[in-house]
Amino acid sequence: MSLLEFARGPAIHWSLIILVAGVIWRLLGVLVLTRGADLSRPRDAFGNFKGYRTVFSRSWPSGEFTTATRYQTIMAYFFHIATLIVVVGITPHIEFIQSLTGASWPALPNALGVAIGTIALVSLIALIMRRLSKPKVYCSNIGDYITWLLVATPLVTGLMAFAHIGPRYETMLAIHILSVAVLFVWFPFSKLMHSFWFIFSRAQSGLSYAHKGVRI
Amino acid sequence: MVEQSTLGDLLRSQGVSRRAFIKFCSATASLMALPEGLVPAIAEALEQAKRPSVIWLSFQECTGCTEALTRSHAPSLESLIFDFISLDYHHTLQAASGRAAEAARERAMEENQGSYLVLVDGSIPRVKAYSTIAGISNLDMLIETARGAAGLIAVGTCAAYGGLPAAAPNPTDAVAVSDLVHDKPIVNVPGCPPLPIAITGVIAHYLTLGVLPELDALGRPLAFFGETIHDRCYRRPFYDRGLFAETFDDEGARKGWCLYKLGCKGPVAYNACANVKWNQGVSFPVQSGHGCIGCSEPSFWDNGGIYESIARGQFGTGPKIATAALVGAAAGAGAALLARNKKEKKAAAHSATE
Numbered sequence: 189m190s191l192l193e194f195a196r197g198p199a200i201h202w203s204l205i206i207l208v209a210g211v212i213w214r215l216l217g218v219l220v221l222t223r224g225a226d227l228s229r230p231r232d233a234f235g236n237f238k239g240y241r242t243v244f245s246r247s248w249p250s251g252e253f254t255t256a257t258r259y260q261t262i263m264a265y266f267f268h269i270a271t272l273i274v275v276v277g278i279t280p281h282i283e284f285i286q287s288l289t290g291a292s293w294p295a296l297p298n299a300l301g302v303a304i305g306t307i308a309l310v311s312l313i314a315l316i317m318r319r320l321s322k323p324k325v326y327c328s329n330i331g332d333y334i335t336w337l338l339v340a341t342p343l344v345t346g347l348m349a350f351a352h353i354g355p356r357y358e359t360m361l362a363i364h365i366l367s368v369a370v371l372f373v374w375f376p377f378s379k380l381m382h383s384f385w386f387i388f389s390r391a392q393s394g395l396s397y398a399h400k401g402v403r404i
Numbered sequence: 405m406v407e408q409s410t411l412g413d414l415l416r417s418q419g420v421s422r423r424a425f426i427k428f429c430s431a432t433a434s435l436m437a438l439p440e441g442l443v444p445a446i447a448e449a450l451e452q453a454k455r456p457s458v459i460w461l462s463f464q465e466c467t468g469c470t471e472a473l474t475r476s477h478a479p480s481l482e483s484l485i486f487d488f489i490s491l492d493y494h495h496t497l498q499a500a501s502g503r504a505a506e507a508a509r510e511r512a513m514e515e516n517q518g519s520y521l522v523l524v525d526g527s528i529p530r531v532k533a534y535s536t537i538a539g540i541s542n543l544d545m546l547i548e549t550a551r552g553a554a555g556l557i558a559v560g561t562c563a564a565y566g567g568l569p570a571a572a573p574n575p576t577d578a579v580a581v582s583d584l585v586h587d588k589p590i591v592n593v594p595g596c597p598p599l600p601i602a603i604t605g606v607i608a609h610y611l612t613l614g615v616l617p618e619l620d621a622l623g624r625p626l627a628f629f630g631e632t633i634h635d636r637c638y639r640r641p642f643y644d645r646g647l648f649a650e651t652f653d654d655e656g657a658r659k660g661w662c663l664y665k666l667g668c669k670g671p672v673a674y675n676a677c678a679n680v681k682w683n684q685g686v687s688f689p690v691q692s693g694h695g696c697i698g699c700s701e702p703s704f705w706d707n708g709g710i711y712e713s714i715a716r717g718q719f720g721t722g723p724k725i726a727t728a729a730l731v732g733a734a735a736g737a738g739a740a741l742l743a744r745n746k747k748e749k750k751a752a753a754h755s756a757t758e
Contacts, residue, residue, distance in 0.1 A: 190703070201717065209728040210732060211732065212733050213733075216739075217735070217737075219740070220737055279643075279648065279715070286716075287716035294646075352635075
C-alpha cells in the first residue's frame with residue numbers, strides 16, 4: 189500500500205469517523221446538560237429575539253474596541269472567508285465532498301484557488317504573529333499552538349502539492365490528505381469546535397442578558 | 405544465435421540512410437535526456453554494436469507487451485533495433501517449440517554467460533504450479549535465467565510491479581521481477597502495455613553506453629517516466645481554468661476539456677504517452693477522449709475505480725459514518741446524563757446538609 193493509498197483510504201476514512209463521532213459527542217454532551225428554564229418574568233418582551241440577534245451582532249467587535257482589535261478582526265475575516273472558499277471552491281475538494289455527499293457545484297479556476305489559499309495562509313501567519321507578540325492578551329496554551337499548526341499544515345501542503353514544490357506530486361498529495369486527517373481527528377477535542385459552539389454560546393449569552401433586560 | 409554482424413551492417417542492409425540513422429540517434433539522445441554532444445558517440449557506438457543476446461521470458465501475461473512492440477509503427481528504427489538484438493528465446497516469436505525452444509535458451513545462457521539481457525513480461529506466481537513452461541515453473545526459470553544475466557528489463561506493469569495478476573485477491577501469489585531477483589540490475593519499463601520507444605530506448609542506452617539508464621525510485625528510466633501525464637497533457641490548460649468534462653457525452657467532453665472528474669489518473673501517472681504518443685504519434689488515451697488509467701503505476705488495478713477521480717476517498721463511507729454519528733450521539737448523551745446525575749446528587753447532598 190502506497191502512502192497515497194493509505195491517505196485516501198484508511199487514514200481519511202477513520203479520521204472522518206472520529207470527526208463525526210467526536211463532534212456529535214461534544215455537542216450533545218454539552219447541549220443535553222441544559223439548565224432548567226428561567227422562571228422569572230423577562231424584563232424585555234422581545235428578549236428571545238434579541239438574544240438570537242446576538243449570534244450575528246457578536247460577529248464584529250463593540251464600537252469601543254474597534255480600533256484596538258482592528259488588526260485581528262480584519263485578519264480573522266480574511267482567514268475564515270478565504271479558508272472557507274478554498275475548502276469548498278476548488279475542484280479536488282468538490283470531488284471529495286461529492287464522493288461523500290453526492291452534492292457538487294462549479295469550481296473556481298486554479299489560479300484563483302491558489303491566490304485565495306495564499307491569502308488564507310498569510311492571514312493565518314499574521315494572526316499567530318499577533319498571538320506570539322501579545323502573550324498576555326491571549327493566554328495561549330499548548331493546544332492553541334497545536335491547533336494553529338494543524339490548520340496551517342493542510343494550507344501549506346495543499347499549496348505545495350499544487351505548485352509541485354517538494355516531494356513528487358503523489359507524495360505531496362498524500363501528505364496533504366494525511367494533514368487533513370490529523371486535523372479532523374484533532375477538531376472535536378480542540379477549540380476548533382468554536383465553529384459549532386459560536387452559535388450556541390452567543391445565543392446563550394444574548395438570551396440570558398436579554399431576559400434580564402441588559403443590552404449587549 | 406548470435407552473429408557477429410554490427411547494427412550498422414544491419415541498417416545498411418535494410419536500406420536505412422545515414423541521415424535517418426543520425427536522426428534516430430538524436431531523437432533517442434533527447435528522449436533519454438542525454439546531452440547533444442553524445443549524439444555522434446551514440447551513432448558510432450550503435451553502428452559498431454554487436455548483436456547482444458536477449459532472452460525474453462513470458463510469464464503471467466497477455467502478450468500485449470510483445471504486441472505493442474512488434475506492432476509499433478513498423479518499419480521503424482525502433483523495430484530495427486528490436487530486430488537487431490539476437491532474440492534467442494521468445495515464446496510468441498520463436499519458430500522452435502518444445503524441447504528445441506528450451507535448448508535455445510540454455511545455449512544462449514551458456515554462450516553469453518554474464519553478458520546477455522533478460523527481458524521479462526508478466527508477473528511470476530510464487531505458487532509454482534500456476535504457471536509452468538516445459539515443466540519448469542516460472543519462478544525457477546526466472547531465477548535460473550537471471551543468474552548469468554548482465555541485467556534484466558521488466559517489460560510491462562505485470563513484470564515490473566505484479567500488475568493485473570497481482571491485483572486483489574492475487575490468487576497465484578504473483579510478484580514482480582524485483583521481488584525475486586536482488587543481485588542484478590533491473591530496469592522497470594511499466595505500462596499496460598509500455599511505450600515501445602521506452603523498451604528500445606533502454607536497449608539502445610545499454611548498447612551505446614554499456615550501462616542501464618538512470619532510474620527513479622520505482623526502478624523506471626527517468627527519461628521516459630520522469631514526468632506525469634498531467635504535466636505534459638495538452639488538456640492541462642482546461643484543468644487550470646477549471647473546465648471539466650462531467651460525462652463522456654456532454655459539452656465539455658465534445659470541447660475536449662479536462663477529464664480529471666471522469667477519473668483521469670494523469671496527475672499521479674508517470675509516463676511519456678502525452679509527448680511520445682502511440683500509433684506513429686497519432687494519439688494517446690487522453691486525446692482519444694478517455695482519462696489516463698495510470699497503467700504505469702504499481703497496483704493501479706486496485707487503486708479505486710477507473711472512473712473515480714483521484715480526489716475521491718477510497719472507502720465506503722455511508723453506513724460507517726452513520727454508525728459513527730450514532731456512537732458519538734450515544735457517548736455525548738451518556739456523558740451529559742452522567743454529569744446531570746452527578747449534579748443532582750450533589751444538589752441533593754447539599755440540601756440534606758442544610
